[in-house]
Amino acid sequence: MNKIHSLDRLRNFRQGIIDQRKKFAATMIICGGTGCQASRSKDVIEAIQNELASQGLTEKVHVRATGCHGFCEQGPILVIEPGNIFYCHLTPEDAQEIVSKTIQKNEIIERLQYKDPVSGNRILTEAEIPFYRAQNRLLLSMNRLVNPGDIEDYIAIGGYSALGKTLAELSPDAVIQEITAAGLRGRGGGGFPTGKKWTETRNADGDEKYVICNADEGDPGAYMDRCVLEGNPHLVIEGMMIGAWAVGAFKGYIYVRNEYPLAVKNTRIAIQQARDLGILGENIFGSSFSFDIEIARGGGAFVCGESTALMASIEGKVGEPRAKDVHTAVDGLWHKPTTLNNVETWANVPAIIHNGSAWFAAMGSKGSKGTKILALTGHIKNTGLVEVEMGTTLNSVVFDIGGGSSDGKAVKAVQTGGPSGGCLPVDKFHLPVDFDELYAAGSMIGSGGFVVMGQNTCMVDVAKYFLTFLQDESCGKCVPCRLGIDRMLEIVTDITEGRGKPEQLDLLEELGATTSETSLCGLGKTAANPALSTLRYFREEYEAHIHNKKCPAGMCQALITYQIDSETCTACGACMTACPYKAITGEKKQIPTIQLELCQKCGICRSECKFESIQVN
């Protein structure tokens, strides 16, 4: 392949791609991200390609298999341009009809259209879908424009031109000035000013410097980094390259979770394609700048999301953090100055350089600029990735975009920021998505996980869930984190199992405060947040467990018993088949009974009963 060794070549190359694609009368955009692949989008793509071939349309219709669009629940998803026609929940069997009706005759197939769960209406275009409409999809909207396996797509939409501008026009200091003026803050959770970090590495002594992309998205319930890296890897690579030029690095690493096999694969392909075109390598675009990227796969340790642990892991060592008296920006990977940013942070860089810092700083709230991608999940109608301008209220996210609770009952809380964050009750939903405001309320944006919880979620159990997670993930190096989490989990477990005492709540608060103050790294410092925030806002649930030995949400196994309601039970026998412990017995067509001595209270029967006849006492 011919290398692109100058900016003129990049422009010509781009024009060539655009001209070549003019022959296509239509484009079929099909999501091939992890979520849609789970719902068989690969088969759909293949069926559509076969169908186009058999109807002689291969030269007229362009099929683009893209990364994640963020609306995974509706997958597999297809958008047809021009027209912006949106079809969802596709199967390979739909291919023939789509090509012969919609592509050939412009006819709409009603059954494939999206049905808004709030209004019940069928919706024609992607742009009209309420889930998308209330968003500001700066980064996510690009995913539908590129096939992550084809660098030409990225170049066609202007990719690598911000890098070109940087190398041709901007000094490293000018780049840092732009990023600082834009007010970009770290999207991985900390919210540290990116420009400040870059400045530290730039000013650090030494010729050998590194940039790292943190794609070790260990926060359960968040998957925006997967989506961006998997769907648009070149955007991240371009961001890293601009950063590398600014701080003076020649080598970069992308540290990506091995649990994201598609992201690993797409990133590998992207790096190779960039190398083949000379975009990664020596004297990029004829400049003095040389740069290359290597992938390091994570080993499934949450603590490796912490910068020093991550760097230890890249060095092939156990992922244990160290004290950061000297910042990693100065003493990082192999003790060299290193700038580490999260996927979403890097992805924001090219547009800031392209459009200018003022453009970026005009979006968002006073202290938090630009947009943030949130993973909206849990008990909510529309789940998926949403990108909103900073400053958008939680109300707007949960109700306008998310459509409210999935079961029609009231929403109880939203858990933001994963294991480092907290639970906020509905009366705090006026708060904006903003680093500082959510922090002040006892939670944080974190990496952007937004798990909506309904009436059936027990908040003490949520605290227990996160503490169990953190106990498992604590590396054990420092005492406060190792023992503090242990003891907090012990107390919360006591409470959920009916052994709780009122004085334990004060002890829990004290332990939480001590663990936060004295732990070595971010994992321990924030470990108490889920417990403390649920205690702060849902103290009455803790008290019900302690004083009345009741779990109001009916979740804590030790405090409940199951019973079959003979009025609503239809004696269908589903619960008997479902119970893996054979604890439900009875004759055919008779209302069964639960053998309490065998019942493990696992809840499987309750989830399988279509008539809500399994009651919790």
Next chain:
Amino acid sequence: MPQTTLDTILDGRRSQPHQLIEVLQDVQAQNGYISEEAMRAVSKELGVTLLEVYRVASFYKAFSLSPRGKNVITVCTGTACHVRGAKLLINQATAQIGVETGKMSADGLFTIENVNCLGACALGPVVTTNTDYHHHMSPGKMRKLIKSYQKNNKEEAANE
């Protein structure tokens, strides 16, 4: 593991201690676990002490130090899957197969594992069997899934 496979994995990485995790990832993918034999070989070839190899192999969740079943059922227990009943799926699988998580079933057919998040939160609860994804799982679907593997295995055994 066969020497040739290990040779391929180590190709171009010999005497590079920082490649330890990458090498172990590939050994794990190839064999389904990391044997003592493999650890000794990796230690020698990369120039990392056996103690350090063991320390790394036992620290990261991605590595298993004992053989895993023919089919690995992985239940995602991330927050989004948790609030939608991931625990029920673990209950179902462990009770139906009769083995606790992380251990191989007596017939060698299954290992049940949990993972902190697969990043397919909108489709939760999510389960993978080997490399296949299953979304919107329920205990009933899990029961059928396990049964289908058991049935396939019986048929394979009958055909042999």
